[in-house]
Amino acid sequence: MTRLNVIHAAVIGLTATFLLLAFDRGGALHRDQHVYVPPAPKVAAAPPVVDPDKGKPPPHNDTVEDLPEGKNRDLTFYTCTACHGVALIKAQGLTRDLWDSTIDLMLEKHRMPPIKAEERTEILDYLAETFPPRRKGRGSDNPFLK
Numbered sequence: 001m002t003r004l005n006v007i008h009a010a011v012i013g014l015t016a017t018f019l020l021l022a023f024d025r026g027g028a029l030h031r032d033q034h035v036y037v038p039p040a041p042k043v044a045a046a047p048p049v050v051d052p053d054k055g056k057p058p059p060h061n062d063t064v065e066d067l068p069e070g071k072n073r074d075l076t077f078y079t080c081t082a083c084h085g086v087a088l089i090k091a092q093g094l095t096r097d098l099w100d101s102t103i104d105l106m107l108e109k110h111r112m113p114p115i116k117a118e119e120r121t122e123i124l125d126y127l128a129e130t131f132p133p134r135r136k137g138r139g140s141d142n143p144f145l146k
């Protein structure tokens with residue numbers, strides 16, 4: 001009898017301890033236990049988006065006829081539209097000197113392939129003749145204002 005009681009007491013005691021620990025969800029009996037925080041999943045950094053066409057003028061389907069008639073038009077067209085359309089050129093009205101600087105800009109900044117001196121002169125002739133400065137301002141080609 002006495003032995004049975006001791007065994008009972010031991011079993012009850014162990015069970016009670018086990019249950020206490022098992023249901024100790026608040027952690028009062030496990031004070032120093034670490035709370036497991038799963039590490040944040042590593043998200044592979046997206047590769048930087050590199051647009052290969054960045055800074056490049058848009059493609060165009062311009063033809064020689066898109067430039068106004070004039071001497072050396074073809075040479076100008078084929079030299080100047082490898083990278084951009086005629087719109088960029090037509091948008092400008094410049095003195096011969098400024099057209100000359102524009103060609104320098106194309107050569108130096110935009111890495112236009114070098115051209116022969118006489119071709120450069122011919123292109124300049126065409127550009128200066130066809131797209132001179134529009135210095136009279138708005139309405140200067142309005143016949144009713146003459």
Ligand code: HEC
Nearest residue numbers: 057079080082083084088089092102103106110111112113
């Ligand atoms: C190797 C490529 C290349 C060639 C060839 C080239 N250009 Fe350009 N050009 C460019 C680029 C690039 C720009 C800048 C376009 C932009 O800003 O969208 C530009 C811009 C221009 C502009 C606009 C400049 C401005 O300030 O808005 C003019 C005008 C121009 N080019 C004229 C010419 C002329 C005239 C020729 C021929 C003599 C020529 N380009 C040949 C690459 C070229």
